[in-house]
Amino acid sequence: MTDFVKFLLIGLGSGGAYALLALGVVVVYRGSGVVNFANGGLALFGAAVFYETRPDLSDAGAVAVATVLTAVLGALIHLLVMWPMRHSSPLARVIATLGLLAAIQELAEHRYGTLVKFVQPVFPAGSVEPIEGAAVGQDRLLLLGTTVVLSAAAWLVYSRTRFGLATTGVAESELAMASLGWSPNLVATCNWAVGGGLAGLAGALLSPITGLSPTALSLTVVPALSAALVGGFSSIPLTLAGGLLVGVLESEATRYVTAPGWATAVPFVVIIVFLVLRGKALPLRSHLVDRLPRVGSGRPRARLAVPLVVLLAVSLAVSGSGWADAVTTSVTYALICLSLVVVTGFAGQLSLAQFSLAGVGALVAGRLADAAGFPFPLALVAGVLATVPVALLVALPALRARGVNLAVVTMGLAVVISSVVLANPDYTGGAVRGTVVPEPEIFGLSVFATEHSERYAALAFLLLLIAAWAVSNVRRGRAGRRLLAVRDNERAAASVGISVVGAKLYAFVLAGAIAATGGVLMAFRNPHVEFGQFDVFASINAVLLSVIGGIGYIGGAFFGGPAAPGAMVQNILSNWFDIAGWFTFISSVVLVLVVVFTPDGAAHENARGIARLGARRAAHRSRTGKADPPEGAPAAGDPPAADGRTDRRAVERVTPMTLELRDLTVRFGGVTALKDVSLTVAPGEIVGLIGPNGAGKTTLIDATTGFVPGYGGQVLLGGEPVDGLSAVARARAGLTRSFQSLELFEDLTVEGNLRAASDPHGFDAYFLDLVRVEHGPLPATASASVDEFGLRDVLDRLPSGLPYAQRRLVAIARAVSASPSVLLLDEPAAGLDEASTRELSALIRRLADEWGIGILLIEHDVSMVLSSCDRVVALDFGTVLATGSPDEIRVHPGVVEAYLGSGPDTPVPVTAEDGGRPAAK
Structure with missing residues (x-):
């Protein structure tokens, strides 16, 4: 009992720090609607300022300077990044904060390195014994008291003052508050400053306890977000309780759970279970659908792809091992980015655990090759298959959580997988030896990256092409229509018989398998497998790269992968600039700029450029009398349709x-x-x-x-x-329905909307679509509804480009297409x-x-x-x-x-x- 009380009190101290950080998250969310994943970076900034100013100032002075400067940084983040993004989706703003977190952490690592720096204590040393034998440090209790006082003050401010009421009003309706004379921008700026100040204060008070560690302080965002999640990102008392709960569970697990990593994992498991129980399988009618990044058509562009493949092959043949290693890095990261295209771009589920899933594949494949002598191809397949149940586990919260909540949960799961599995010597081959893989061979040909780097790069690129081809098929088939329908509107998808649960599970499984392929390739690059590369920050970096490339486009993976650290872009730029140590920071800054100015990524801009070029070409051919056939015209070899319509025939009564x-x-x-x-x-x-x-x-x-x-x-x-x-x-x-607000699938064409409703619901599509794409005519009921509602001329149009009356017809036609x-x-x-x-x-x-x-x-x-x-x-x-x-x-x-x-x-x-x-x- 004494130990229980002792660790309870210790946990309350650390829980107070988490609650203080979470309080900053809640304040920012209440004032601007943004879930600030950069909160850990702000705490790191505050700790760094305290560390730098402490030799010249008193304890109180250094803490005050750290708090004020971090508050200023929070206000600048809002004014320079978040305010220009005020009309962007919550997902885009979350990704921007992830970029800011990565940038601040990278700067701190440049300044302080990766080793922990000792920081002079703020609170008095010594301990107290509330009961005999249960001594606890005064600093923990004083930190807890500080948090409770600040939480009470924040509750009073936001529930009793005009500023607090204005903050609530701005969150409800900026336009209404502006009409009453309140500036939404000013209110949000003040809240970002307050949230930043709280994070800076937490960093300054926490750093003497944990030391100044860029990685550890950045990771405090995970328990802080978990605590804020308990409070629904709005309730200050519940957030305080959530922070204390996380701290206590973490502390008690340290005492009573001996398995490595579980002390870190237990609090997040409890929070995840809490969220899943509180969530809903389908969103309520009041749920607002986020505007997500645009998605590509998935059609392969042979004219563009073939020359690039040839160019890459030639470069591997004539360049040295340095370039081949850069290509391999590009390809492995591209596979992780491709997995994010599936789960986030197509299915709309933001996952921050993709590198953790890659690590599971690497672990299984590496251990089987090392301990059981599995050949490389068999180990690769086994690693991918073993990742499937783990991907299903990661997917389970997505059945009850959405949007930012899901991002927080998957980030917590990434920490769990990393601490419990990938950092556990019992699983990785021991603390000394680890996992040592044999030289990989394919049909007797060595592809060992150390000796034959160009062969290994070519093999990795071939696997990427196969994965991209499969994803392209999925995007254009029944499975892809289901994913996009669920991404656009879960309620509407369910109303036409699409299993939301099935689509989400499939997206996570397919994405997990692709990520595992990349993880296995990373593992076998060197004889000794380094599992530390599969941490949560690698997952965050993969999301950033995917957004830069275009997370809704298959081509986005081919843009994002080469932009990874140590990949092709860095290899090329290093010939002119010494940027090796700054590349991650530069990538993070570029990410923020991309999200602010071109949120759909490089692949989208490339597609727009190709479309403009095609339009000019078509106009030229039209002037010269050599016009291309119109969009949607049947290609040579397509079966002729009677009367030129898609499967036009009488429909039997329902x-x-x-x-x-x-x-x-x-x-x-x-x-x-x-x-x-x-x-x-x-x-x-x-x-x-x-x-x-x-x-x-x-x-x-x-x-x-x-x-x-x-x-x-x-x-x-x-x-x-x-x-x-x-x-x-x-x-x-x-039994089907229409919706008062239409609820169309905005990322599918009119034909895609009708096909999504009339497609067979069999599970076979999730397998068959990987290897082929059906190009059959519209089902009879859907075809008849096209004629009944006069939609034949707009089948290839997106609903957003149609007049309002026609959009209403599409909504009814979609319901009718379900027979x-x-x-x-x-x-x-x-x-x-x-x-x-x-x-x-x-x-x-x-x-x-x-x-x-x-x-x-x-x-x-x-x-x-x-x-x-x-x-x-x-x-x-x-x-x-x-x-x-x-x-x-x-x-x-x-x-x-x-x-x-x-x-x-x-x-x-x-x-x-x-x-x-x-x-x-």
Whole structure:
């Protein structure tokens, strides 16, 4: 018990430091919406300033100078980097802070090296014994007290003062606060200064305890972010509790867990479990979708690739081993970057654990080659396969966490893998000998990098080409459409039957396998495997390189890899400049500039240049009478389509099924959104659902389609209850929906949107797409919906380039392409003019009459509902107010009073559009 209390008190001291760092993270997030991964770098800066000024100043003076200068640095980061990026996605801003973290750490290592520097203590030496035998240093307790006092002060400021309320207001709406006379820029600058000052203070107070170590102080961002995660990046008391929890768990694990690395890992495991339990499988309706970097088409460009391959081969043949080593470094980093293209560029999941996964592949392959005598090819395959379950483990948090939260979790997992596995001598072959791999051979030919560097570089490049070819196939196939759909909008993907869970797991597994390939190649470059190269900072650097290259483009890996330290770019520049020691710092600065000015990376800019060149070429050929065939024209050898359309044929009526809701009840906390709502939608019938805002109409659709779990009552489809089915399973069963806000897959063309909804849902695509791409015609239902909605001329367009009315048609056509038996439309005519609304009404009527689809129509345009529906249900305050024919609803006293706004005796005009019925007012 004495030991437990002793380590508890020690943990509270270190936890106080983590909480103080986390407090700076929370302040910055509350004021600007940015999760500051550079917080560890700011703490390092504060510690460095304290170390430099301590000989000339008092303790208090040095701490004050460190705090003030770090506050100034925080304000400058906002003004020079974050404010110009205020309209960028949260992901882009997070990546910018990662670049700043890498730059500050690199500068510190230049100044102080990698060895720990002793720092004079700030707090008095000595210890206290709260209970007998449990002595703890005064400095830990004083650090804890400082944190508690500052946390209390921060809570008072942000909950009781006008500045705190203004900070909350700016986070909610910059425009509203600007209209009240507050400058969002000034408020954010002040919060960045406060957050920076807190980080600098934490660094100054922590450095006498830990020593001045650039790596260790930079890594304090991991427990700080974990603590902030507990507080939801907003709650100061919960953040304080989270920091103390991390510190206590870390300290107790040091005492009671003997396995190497677990003392560091245990707190993050607990935090990850907490986050997973708190998260949701699908985001809520209020979830805002981040704008992510653009993605490429995935089409191979042979005219560009072949000359580059030939040039590289010639350079390897005529250059020395130095150039071959640079090529190998470029290729291995390019493989890690390619894995990030898959998991982050295509699937939208920011992973900071890719180098850790590479290390797992290197560890397994290296140990099998060393201890079991596996030949290199077999060891490579075994290393890749062994990484798959670890990649699945890393992917599990992605099923419940998204965006920045996921980045924090994967960063913590990288620390866990590095400390528990890759730094554990029990796994790596012992502290003295380690892992020594034999000379790799392929079919009896030695490719040992030390003796045949050009052969090893050629082999590595061949593996990169194979991986890039496979990823290109995935991007253009069914699997790629699923990944992009999930990246763009998880709710919309689920609504057309795409398994969000399956897509995310596949992205992490494929990315992990590619990263493991790169890791094995890194391991076998030298006889002695160095596992220290697979740390969390290497993963961060890989993300930076991928963003510089273009994280949404396969070509981005070919741009990012050569920019790695020791790779081709550095090799070339070293011929003119002595930049060996500064290359990582330069890369970090370039990353920040790229994210600010060209966030889509070099590959995107290259693609734009090629597109402009192609446009000029096409214009020239047009003037000379030699125009190229139009985009989308069938290539030679393609099967001819009757009437020139894609698989144009009559579509059979959908499988008839009736939707029935029985006493549907939905509660959110103490609020009842729906109460005992019952209705039916028969095949080929249109049922209108009307009611004022807040009546529960969209909630009814959400519950019916599986997006609101835990409701009361029953939902039956075709007479069978579907209450136990997920949103994905209900969509596959024939129950689909549209969204009021469209929720299109913006990175897929119109055709891609329709294919994503109509593609077969088989798991085989995840394997077959690696080796081939299907170029078949659109499925029959999707093809018919193209003609029904008049989309034939815009199939190759992105939705963002279409007029609003046409975007609405694409959203409905996508839902129809899934061949639903029942279709739930959520305000499909919102924002349309009168003519477009009439056309849409006629189109919806045809879907019911000719396709046999049962339709539940939510719409505020009462004229449209009354003219096109067979029956109408009116909701008010979550309960059914009336059910009947359009004529009955038109004159129902309760409906008129609650919603229509005119008395039943009020004469209303009859219009042709209403089919002879009086038009509602």
